[in-house]
Amino acid sequence: MDNFIGVDIGGTSVKIGIVTGEGKIIKKDIIAINPRDEFENIIVPVKNWIKNYFKDKDKKKVKAIGVGTPGFIDKRNGILVSGSENVPMLKKHATAKILEDFIGIPAYQDNDGTCAAAGELMFGKGKKYKDFVMITLGTGIGGGLVLNGKIYRGAKGFAGEIGHMCLDPNGSWCNCGSRGCFEQYASGPAMVSNFKNKLIKRNIEINEEITPKYIFETANLTKEITGEIAKQVIEDAGLKIAQAFGTLLNILNLEAFIIGGGISKSGGLLLPYVKKHLPDFVWPELGKNVDVMIAELQNNAGIIGAAAMAYERLGS
Numbered sequence: 142m143d144n145f146i147g148v149d150i151g152g153t154s155v156k157i158g159i160v161t162g163e164g165k166i167i168k169k170d171i172i173a174i175n176p177r178d179e180f181e182n183i184i185v186p187v188k189n190w191i192k193n194y195f196k197d198k199d200k201k202k203v204k205a206i207g208v209g210t211p212g213f214i215d216k217r218n219g220i221l222v223s224g225s226e227n228v229p230m231l232k233k234h235a236t237a238k239i240l241e242d243f244i245g246i247p248a249y250q251d252n253d254g255t256c257a258a259a260g261e262l263m264f265g266k267g268k269k270y271k272d273f274v275m276i277t278l279g280t281g282i283g284g285g286l287v288l289n290g291k292i293y294r295g296a297k298g299f300a301g302e303i304g305h306m307c308l309d310p311n312g313s314w315c316n317c318g319s320r321g322c323f324e325q326y327a328s329g330p331a332m333v334s335n336f337k338n339k340l341i342k343r344n345i346e347i348n349e350e351i352t353p354k355y356i357f358e359t360a361n362l363t364k365e366i367t368g369e370i371a372k373q374v375i376e377d378a379g380l381k382i383a384q385a386f387g388t389l390l391n392i393l394n395l396e397a398f399i400i401g402g403g404i405s406k407s408g409g410l411l412l413p414y415v416k417k418h419l420p421d422f423v424w425p426e427l428g429k430n431v432d433v434m435i436a437e438l439q440n441n442a443g444i445i446g447a448a449a450m451a452y453e454r455l456g457s
Contacts, residue, residue, distance in 0.1 A: 145451050146194075146206040148187060149253065149443025150236070151267055152227035152280070155183065157190055158441075159203070160448035161204075164264030167196050168194070180230040188243050195244070205453030206248035208237045209256035210442055211283070212326070216298030219250055224302075226281070226316065249454040251294075253277070253443065254301050257436070258285025259292055259453050260391025260446030261399050265437035270396045274389055277402035282324035288393070292453060304328070308384055310384055326381035329353040329404055336374045343370070357407035372410075386415070386433070387422025394427055401436030410434035 144167070149156040153176065191206075212225035212232070219235040237250035251259075257279035258275035261267035267275070271290040277283040282304030287295040294300050304324035305317050312321025325331055333351050340347065347367065349355060360375055362368035379382045386398050400415075401410060415433055423431075438445050 143204045144202055145448035146191065146203055147446070147448035147451070148234070148240075148443035149256070149447050150174075150183065150208065150228055150231065151206065151253075155187060156443050157187060158444040158448075162446055163450070164260075164445055164449070166444060167323055169441075169444060176228055176230075176388055178230055180234055183228075183230055184234075184236065184239060187240065191244050200244075200246065200348070203246060203247060205451040205455045206237065206244070207256065207447035207449070207454075208238055208248065208250040209241065209253040209447035209450065210236065210250060210325045211253055211281075213297075213299045214250050214252060214353075216294065221250070224295055224317075230255070245444055247270070247455055249451050249452075251447075251450045251454075252283070252299075252301060253446070254283030254303075255285040255292060256296065256321045256397075256446035256450045257283070257401050257438075257442050257448040258301070258446075260438050261401070261436055262287050262290075263291070263449040263452065264445055265396075266399055266434055270432075271341060272393065272395045273397040273399060274303065274386075275399045276385075277442075278328065278400060278401040278404035282328050283402070286393075292450075295304055303385065303389070306385055306388065308381055323381065323385050327378040332356055332374050332378050332404075335377055336370065339370045339373065340367075345370075353404050353407075358448070375410055376414045379411050379419045382411075382415045383418035384422045386419055387428075390423045390427050390431060395431065397432040397434065399434055399436050401438070401442050403434050405448055406439065 145160050145164045147160050155172040158166045212221045213223050215222050219238045221231045225231045237248040241248035256275050270419050273287050275285045284301045284303030305322045307321045309321035313325050315322035356371045359367050360371035
């Protein structure tokens with residue numbers, strides 16, 4: 142059985158594991174990192190993990206390594222050129238190439254949103270669709286495109302930056318330098334900011350830390366004013382997600398949207414609002430029979446997605 146190594150590098154940790162050709166994780170670890178660390182402090186523990194795994198394993202049974210990271214990866218040389226503010230030490234490094242040279246098996250690096258789409262395409266809810274968009278809702282909003290049954294990367298390999306679609310040309314400035322970006326309205330921080338602003342307008346003070354999890358939990362308190370505010374915030378996010386989905390539908394004539402990322406775990410509250418508002422933003426004929434769902438892979442999406450991307454790149 143062919144196995145793959147999946148490496149998911151985020152702002153506070155590296156998730157790494159061995160994934161079978163059927164998408165099952167047979168070994169997994171989490172390596173804590175500091176986003177202010179130097180590159181060597183990230184790559185050395187990953188090298189050591191892989192080296193230790195192969196101490197008593199046949200290297201031939203692992204066909205490739207997949208590395209998922211935020212940012213834009215130059216497909217010509219594998220160097221991360223920008224967009225990695227949460228993991229700045231990765232910029233200007235070809236992480237996959239370094240691992241390939243170290244361990245001697247093929248390694249590939251791609252944007253984490255594209256990896257998530259690859260994972261759902263091969264092993265998740267995307268298996269039944271040829272044309273869909275995957276978005277990941279968390280600190281930001283990432284994404285990946287599957288068109289005609291294949292990952293679509295675009296001319297430079299940067300396709301899928303759905304979080305930076307402009308939904309309001311007069312909206313707030315995004316850290317990417319543009320205005321009114323999607324992630325300014327439906328990411329975790331955006332929801333927290335919206336909730337706080339609504340509390341201020343009603344002169345309500347709370348002593349608890351406000352997080353996306355807190356907002357979703359509070360939304361279930363139907364008799365509390367904070368519960369009503371939380372529902373408004375979730376509907377606001379759902380409306381903006383629907384706006385983004387409607388634009389994508391009008392352009393790409395998709396079959397489905399899959400929502401992943403940390404916030405998607407509360408999709409039972411969010412999804413109805415997305416479906417409610419989607420018809421407001423799409424040409425009716427294009428909106429027929431379009432599925433909107435929560436991703437299947439959830440907590441293991443990073444590792445499995447990176448491994449799936451390696452599987453896909455190895456065979457392309």
